[in-house]
Amino acid sequence: MIKIFLYECKRLIFNKFFCGILFVLLFYGWQVLSNATILGVSHTAPFSAWSFGDYLSRMLPLLWIGVLFFLTFFTSAKARRAAVLTDATQTSPRRYALARCGAALSGTVLLTLVCLAEAAVFYGRYFGWYAWGELLIPALVTLLPALVFALGSGWLLGRIRPWLIYVWMAVPFVCMALPLPETLSLWNGSFFTNYPLTLGILDPAFSLPVSVVLAQCAILICGIALLVYRPKKNHH
Numbered sequence: 001m002i003k004i005f006l007y008e009c010k011r012l013i014f015n016k017f018f019c020g021i022l023f024v025l026l027f028y029g030w031q032v033l034s035n036a037t038i039l040g041v042s043h044t045a046p047f048s049a050w051s052f053g054d055y056l057s058r059m060l061p062l063l064w065i066g067v068l069f070f071l072t073f074f075t076s077a078k079a080r081r082a083a084v085l086t087d088a089t090q091t092s093p094r095r096y097a098l099a100r101c102g103a104a105l106s107g108t109v110l111l112t113l114v115c116l117a118e119a120a121v122f123y124g125r126y127f128g129w130y131a132w133g134e135l136l137i138p139a140l141v142t143l144l145p146a147l148v149f150a151l152g153s154g155w156l157l158g159r160i161r162p163w164l165i166y167v168w169m170a171v172p173f174v175c176m177a178l179p180l181p182e183t184l185s186l187w188n189g190s191f192f193t194n195y196p197l198t199l200g201i202l203d204p205a206f207s208l209p210v211s212v213v214l215a216q217c218a219i220l221i222c223g224i225a226l227l228v229y230r231p232k233k234n235h236h
Contacts, residue, residue: 008103042196049206053138057189061172067150070104075158145220152226
């Protein structure tokens, strides 16, 4: 199991795609930080939880795409042909699936850490600011539900039809174009620019409406459920 996991991690990380998405992520992230985040959002400091959340919401579409591209390594036609051989081995198909899902999750975590590290370098370099504990909640509430849901939904869609993963990559861009209600406003980033203005004070402390918390929890649970769900195979 461990050997399979390490092999899949190596296959995901040491390839041209990972280097490419990493470069794009770093380049775009620095552009966001130096042109948008540095100004602060909604009259808040650049290193406030609101401005940091805005940065993460702008990075989320690229992270979403990265997660789904990782899954294409396991749902492509080539991977499906290889699965015929692995299914015939002593190792159960479920263990293979868990190892591959774990590898995709590891790649996702690595990309996320790169985004966070880049922001840390930016804040340290320009503001000498290192109070990262204050930014933990916006990072978790913004990224964790969305990326777990991307992993779970993409995993299921890829097993149904591999090409559905590529269609699913457009979801965050569609969300950004839609006027979503406040409950789902984390998905287009408008929460971080609109909600602090409704609090009536300058540079307010970070807070979340109950409806937003419940929505993110529901999305997280849904993503986990999709990861563990195994559709019945068609034997016809």
